[in-house]
Amino acid sequence: MISVEALTIFTDEHGLVRNVSFEVGEGERVGLIGESGSGKSLTASALMGLLPEGLRATGSITFHGKQLIGTSERELSQLRGRDMAMVFQEPMTALNPLMRVGRQVAESVRLHTRRSRRQAKALAEELLDSVGLPGTGGRYPHQLSGGQRQRVLLAIALANDPALLICDEPTTALDVTVQAQVLDLILAGVAERSAALLFITHDLAVVARVCERLLVMHEGSIVEEGSTREVLTNPRHDYTRRLLAASDLEAA
Numbered sequence: 189m190i191s192v193e194a195l196t197i198f199t200d201e202h203g204l205v206r207n208v209s210f211e212v213g214e215g216e217r218v219g220l221i222g223e224s225g226s227g228k229s230l231t232a233s234a235l236m237g238l239l240p241e242g243l244r245a246t247g248s249i250t251f252h253g254k255q256l257i258g259t260s261e262r263e264l265s266q267l268r269g270r271d272m273a274m275v276f277q278e279p280m281t282a283l284n285p286l287m288r289v290g291r292q293v294a295e296s297v298r299l300h301t302r303r304s305r306r307q308a309k310a311l312a313e314e315l316l317d318s319v320g321l322p323g324t325g326g327r328y329p330h331q332l333s334g335g336q337r338q339r340v341l342l343a344i345a346l347a348n349d350p351a352l353l354i355c356d357e358p359t360t361a362l363d364v365t366v367q368a369q370v371l372d373l374i375l376a377g378v379a380e381r382s383a384a385l386l387f388i389t390h391d392l393a394v395v396a397r398v399c400e401r402l403l404v405m406h407e408g409s410i411v412e413e414g415s416t417r418e419v420l421t422n423p424r425h426d427y428t429r430r431l432l433a434a435s436d437l438e439a440a
């Protein structure tokens with residue numbers, strides 16, 4: 189469904205992500221792990237066509253057979269939020285602080301589908317119900333907890349039934365019990381839609397729970413790839429072994 193080949197991301201001076209290749213199949217849940225600075229977020233931004241100013245990507249990213257590298261911003265913005273959507277670590281930066289959250293969910297629906305205001309509002313309420321936030325559409329982001337804001341972002345990301353959901357450290361800023369709740373909602377949300385999931389984290393306990401397959405990044409490259417079980421029980425790359433030793437994950 190999404191296929192990345194020889195993706196390289198660089199500034200004028202140097203490469204930040206080098207020659208990265210992987211695929212995510214329909215409905216597959218893949219974890220992208222690696223320590224801070226290894227290039228996980230940049231890889232995700234390249235998939236979404238949202239690389240920061242000053243960075244360029246070469247190689248190939250095909251989504252449902254369509255080449256995304258070099259595609260116009262206009263076309264990319266049609267894909268984003270409709271066919272692929274993303275949930276970030278810090279929901280406050282992705283939400284509009286001045287708009288009620290129900291309206292933000294409804295706008296995401298209306299941006300990509302022909303629905304009346306009233307239909308979009310009803311769907312927004314359903315989506316907020318489905319992430320365990322019934323009756324909160326009238327609130328502003330600052331009136332919600334971090335976990336609730338993250339659930340609003342999830343509702344927005346799932347609003348148009350994307351084929352691919354990318355989550356970049358979606359639960360890192362949350363405390364452990366809320367983390368589990370949000371992870372369950374992400375899993376339920378993708379399962380209901382048969383959507384694929386690319387899940388970025390440095391938390392191995394989280395990927396063990398969420399992902400079927402893992403990609404391990406180190407210094408801008410993918411150094412290991414395999415089923416979650418394989419990678420966590422029998423890591424081949426020295427870096428993955430160190431990552432496992434540094435985590436508090438019990439042997440799976």
Ligand SMILES: Nc1ncnc2c1ncn2[C@@H]1O[C@H](COP(=O)(O)OP(=O)(O)OP(=O)(O)O)[C@@H](O)[C@H]1O
Binds near residue numbers: 228
């Ligand atoms: N806009 C930018 N300009 C120059 N360098 C950048 C830019 N954004 C990121 N980098 C560098 O690229 C490398 C990879 O960054 P990236 O954010 O992808 O790492 P990451 O694995 O997601 O880390 P984290 O887990 O901390 O988010 C880092 O060395 C970072 O400093």
